[in-house]
Amino acid sequence: MKAWFLAFFVALSFLVSVPASAQKLRIGVGLSKPPYIIKETNSGAELDILRRALDIAGYELVPVYLPMKRVLYGLNNGDLDGGITLRPDIPIKGYLSGSMITYQNFAISRADENLTLDNLNALSNLQVLGFQNAKLLLGLNFANAVKDNDRYSEMANQKLQVKMLLAGRVQVVISDFRIFLHFKNEIEKMSGGNTGVIFHALFPPTLYHAGFKSEEVRDNFDKALETLKESGEYDQILARYITPGDDVGIRRSISR
Numbered sequence: 001m002k003a004w005f006l007a008f009f010v011a012l013s014f015l016v017s018v019p020a021s022a023q024k025l026r027i028g029v030g031l032s033k034p035p036y037i038i039k040e041t042n043s044g045a046e047l048d049i050l051r052r053a054l055d056i057a058g059y060e061l062v063p064v065y066l067p068m069k070r071v072l073y074g075l076n077n078g079d080l081d082g083g084i085t086l087r088p089d090i091p092i093k094g095y096l097s098g099s100m101i102t103y104q105n106f107a108i109s110r111a112d113e114n115l116t117l118d119n120l121n122a123l124s125n126l127q128v129l130g131f132q133n134a135k136l137l138l139g140l141n142f143a144n145a146v147k148d149n150d151r152y153s154e155m156a157n158q159k160l161q162v163k164m165l166l167a168g169r170v171q172v173v174i175s176d177f178r179i180f181l182h183f184k185n186e187i188e189k190m191s192g193g194n195t196g197v198i199f200h201a202l203f204p205p206t207l208y209h210a211g212f213k214s215e216e217v218r219d220n221f222d223k224a225l226e227t228l229k230e231s232g233e234y235d236q237i238l239a240r241y242i243t244p245g246d247d248v249g250i251r252r253s254i255s256r
Helices: 002-017 045-057 068-076 140-146 158-166 177-191 215-231 233-239 248-255
Strands: 023-030 059-065 082-086 095-103 105-110 128-131 152-155 172-176 197-200 206-212
Touching: 023 045, 023 068, 045 059, 045 082, 045 095, 045 215, 045 233, 059 215, 068 082, 082 095, 095 215, 105 158, 105 177, 128 158, 152 158, 158 172, 158 177, 172 177, 206 215, 215 233
Parallel strands: 023 059, 023 082, 128 152, 128 172
Antiparallel strands: 082 206, 095 206, 105 172, 105 197
């Protein structure tokens, strides 16, 4: 009898001492978009922030790589527990978090072009290459500025977009600065080049959010995200995905 009680209490103490496993959340994260989402390594600035905030909140991230249309579909029909890179103007069946990450787009030109771009209308007569759906995503003023420009085009492959600017095949590209610098550094590491570029601050920042089908999960995530920002770890994660010093001129450009 004593042996039975001893075995019972040992088993009970073991169960109490083992923490419950974290709830797994299937989150739609889009497709690879370095340095924000890097499918090959299951990492990236945006993905690392999401994972760390969920970890602080007591959840385990299960990233689901899908095109954004399917992320929205999965979130709205309940197949996914959440999604990221969401904007408030796109309605979802769920609960939107606070601002999770900021993208900052620029008009970027080669320094040797000596272009002066003080406003969006300056793009109307230049050879401009935007990212896919830039006219839809960057607002009516930008769309109007390039609508009659026969030399405006868009491209889904943002690495090729950077290559074309560096090779002088276009005068201006429209890109988020982290995406541009990621591919510029990657290309020039292979080529040994170092082309000077100018970042023209013509666009406001774009704030992106996470969305969850559970209000409780959203609330817990928001608290964890705030903790991540206040601790300084949020900025440390972002800094891992940009070469030190690369964004000095960009900060200057934004502050003008």
